[in-house]
Amino acid sequence: MDDFITTKDVHLYYGEKEALKGITLSFPNKGINALIGPSGCGKSTYLRTLNRMNDLIPGVKITGSIMINGQDIYSPKTDTVDLRKKVGMVFQQPNPFPFSIYENVTYGLRIAGVKDKQILDERVEQSLKQAAVWDEVKDDLRKSALSLSGGQQQRVCIARVLAVQPDVVLLDEPTSALDPVSSGLIEDMLLTIRDKYTIVIVTHNLQQASRISDKTAFFLNGELIEAGKTKNLFLNPERQETDDYISGRFG
Amino acid sequence: MEDPIKSKIQSTSKETRQDILGRCLTYLCIGLIVAIVLSIFIFVASKGIATFTVNKASLWEFLTGKNWNPTVTDASGKPQLGALPMITGSFGVTILAVIFATPFAIGTALYMTEVSSKKGEKILQSVIELLVGIPSVVYGFIGLSVIVPFVRTHFGGSGYGILSGSFVLFVMVLPTVTSMTVDSLRAVPRYYKEASLALGATRWQTIYKVLLRSATSGILTAIIFGMARAFGEALAVQMVIGNAAIMPKGLLSSASTLTSVLTMGIGNTVMGTVGNNALWSLALILLLMSLIFNIVVRLIGRKGRMD
Incomplete structure (x- = not known):
């Protein structure tokens, strides 16, 4: 089976500090992949290498190769603008723009030059439905996105990413700032779109990883300790550290 | 006990x-x-x-009359108190100065917050602070010896007038507008920028569609503050505007502002006379205008919070 995302021996340095110590990991086409590990283990840093968001931090150096859909995303020919249209990202804190819901969801399309109102309208409805927030906001599309609750804001942010129709959706602890009900809605929503997108989710919540993901990777101190089918990793971990972490002995 | x-x-x-x-x-x-x-x-x-x-001048005449000559009475025995030339002059220099200054201020502020390195930003910051600290008489003097001859050779006329006044004020309001614009751009949360870039926006699209838009109310406030500063500036403008209390015929003819007439005249009138009271009326207009500028700033601030 061909993997959609393949990373080989990825090292990342913040100045002198080595934050990722040679990560070799791959994810199949479509499905949900979870990255777990204690705080500061490098899982978010790794996630941000996949759409080159780390480029924004001064003094970051990255070695190794990261291929998405057969394309080396760190080759000089890669345009980060095009890359980020294909690899969308949802952040830990809901971060809608202080504009209307409609403008938030269409933002990615409008910067890509889509002007046709009909296409925009269709895409708004479709993405808000995919993000399971359409029924709650369909009558208030012109209202400011900041007037929504945190959970609704986060789902609008997910819709904003889906509207661009990316291949990959990266989620950086998308539910850690939300209440359990909103988290549950987002988990259910992710399960409904798992066969359309390749999803990589960073989570602190082990139950969340075991509930929704097909593949799980465990990070510790900038290293990849173990990766495999979620069921196998949680039931029969190969490494002692993994066993200790998932059974709550540290982290 | x-x-x-x-x-x-x-x-x-x-x-x-x-x-x-x-x-x-x-x-x-x-x-x-x-x-x-x-x-x-x-x-x-x-x-x-x-x-x-006391002096029975009509308010309407005062605001719309074009003849300013408080010491001379006209045929009907009333003093000629038309302040329109000065009001026009004040608004003329203020609005022109702000129109010149705003694009430069936004450009500089964007350079400082988005483009330049930390070191460049620090240098620019101190340059701007220095500009704020220069006394207005120095600006006026430079205006008199550089801008007036420049306007005379390149635009015609005597060189004294609204255009020269607004050039001088442009330099004087630029630091105010720039530093307030910088503050409002810095106040835009970092995650708006990240969200925009993560959606495949270019840096320019992010600046244009997210950063400037989120900072709009702050930038408007900066512009109003610049206007208030320009409207109230007396000395520097007085040195280059020509000080003819007549209706300006264009940007290049000699004119006057509320402030310049005040500083020129207040020492030459006697307390309690018509001429003196008329100057106080000009001062009242200035005071009311700064009150209005303040209220506008408040209103913009309130609207900015609601969005």
Whole structure:
């Protein structure tokens, strides 16, 4: 089976500090992949290498190769603008723009030059439905996105990413700032779109990883300790550290 | 018999007395400030209104009349108190200066917050602070010796006029508008920028569609502050505008502003005369305008918070 995302021996340095110590990991086409590990283990840093968001931090150096859909995303020919249209990202804190819901969801399309109102309208409805927030906001599309609750804001942010129709959706602890009900809605929503997108989710919540993901990777101190089918990793971990972490002995 | 614990609890402690003392001090200070502001307002207003109550000039004539000659009475025996030339002059230089300054201010602010390195930003910051600190007479002097001849050779006329005035004011309001624009751009949360870039926006699209848009109310406030500064500036403008209290025929002809007429005239009139009261009326207009600028800033701020 061909993997959609393949990373080989990825090292990342913040100045002198080595934050990722040679990560070799791959994810199949479509499905949900979870990255777990204690705080500061490098899982978010790794996630941000996949759409080159780390480029924004001064003094970051990255070695190794990261291929998405057969394309080396760190080759000089890669345009980060095009890359980020294909690899969308949802952040830990809901971060809608202080504009209307409609403008938030269409933002990615409008910067890509889509002007046709009909296409925009269709895409708004479709993405808000995919993000399971359409029924709650369909009558208030012109209202400011900041007037929504945190959970609704986060789902609008997910819709904003889906509207661009990316291949990959990266989620950086998308539910850690939300209440359990909103988290549950987002988990259910992710399960409904798992066969359309390749999803990589960073989570602190082990139950969340075991509930929704097909593949799980465990990070510790900038290293990849173990990766495999979620069921196998949680039931029969190969490494002692993994066993200790998932059974709550540290982290 | 007095219970020592009871008396200790019921008496005021040293800390509470300190609190009361501190609170009294702040009340005293704020009371003083309010008293000063109120008395300035009452003083200027009573003097300014005297033109209309004591000297029987009509308010309409004052705001729309084009002849300013307080010491000379016309055929009907009324003094010629038309302040429109000065009002036009003041608004002319203010609006032009802000139109010139705003694009430069936004450009500089974007460079400082988005493009330049930390070091470049620090250098620019101190340059701007330096510009704020230069006394206005220096600006006026440079205007007189550089801008007036420049306007004379390149645009024609005597060189004195609204155009020269707005060039000088442009330099004077630029630092105010720039540093306030920088503040409002810095106040835009970092995650708006990240969200925009993560959606595949270019840096320019992010600046244009997210950063500037989120900072709009702050930038408008900066512009209004710049206008208030320009409107109230007296000395530098007076040195380059020509000081003819006549209706300006264009940007290049000699004109005057409310402030320049005030500084030129206040020493040459006697308290209580028509001429003196007329100047107080001009001062009242200035005061009301700065009040209006303040209210506009408040309104923009409130709207900005609601969005």
